[in-house]
Amino acid sequence: MRPPELTDEQQDVDARSDGRSALWSAVHSRRHDNARALATAGANPWQPMTAGWSPGRLNLAGPEPDLFGPAPTGVKLTPAEREAVALAAELAERLQVDHFEGIGLLAVAGIDAPEAIRRLNGTPMTEDELLAHYDVEVDEEPEPGVEDDWNWLSEMNDLLLVGVTEIPGGCVLTQRCPHRRNRRSGHKPAQARRCAPPADSRPPTYRPREHQESPANAQR
Structure with a gap:
């Protein structure tokens, strides 16, 4: 029809x-x-x-x-x-991701999640720490490994929040990417700095520290 x-x-x-x-x-x-x-x-x-x-x-x-x-x-x-x-x-x-727009994905060979976090000058954060940081209250405790148990993170429009997942041979990083760079602040999403390690089968995430230029980023 x-x-x-x-x-x-x-x-x-x-x-x-x-x-x-x-x-x-x-x-x-x-x-x-x-x-x-x-x-x-x-x-x-x-x-x-x-x-x-x-x-x-x-x-x-x-x-x-x-x-x-x-x-x-x-x-x-x-x-x-x-x-x-x-x-x-x-x-x-x-x-197995339904919505790709606005999501950046990077596969890095030869390093694990802790090393990726270290290179990003990030701070690992658990789910409880992220909930406290964003002042989010969860109505009920989800079962470990349930696919939707971290869905609340999708509502956090934080460009400095990055997920790190270990895979055979390396790790995968995911990050929300804006359609255009913020010219006023000069912020680049790749300079995000705070991370959280995985719990069970959940993807690790991180929340960056205050934005500051590192020598590695300054040379790019």
């Missing part, structure tokens, strides 16, 4: 907002039913609009690459792009 907004507003299905069409937005958000309805209504899937990419080419990198039929000559993904798409799918399966 076609969404109501598509049947009511068909005057220009390729109209753009902030440089992107409704079809691009549907593909980007993986609303494939909406994308299919827009294409049926006349939207052009192969019209370039973002860094030379069209909604159709973007869709080639998604889970339904045949949504708009065969790609025109010169639009198909390059071997390197296809390799990146395959790797992205594998990482998504391994990470």
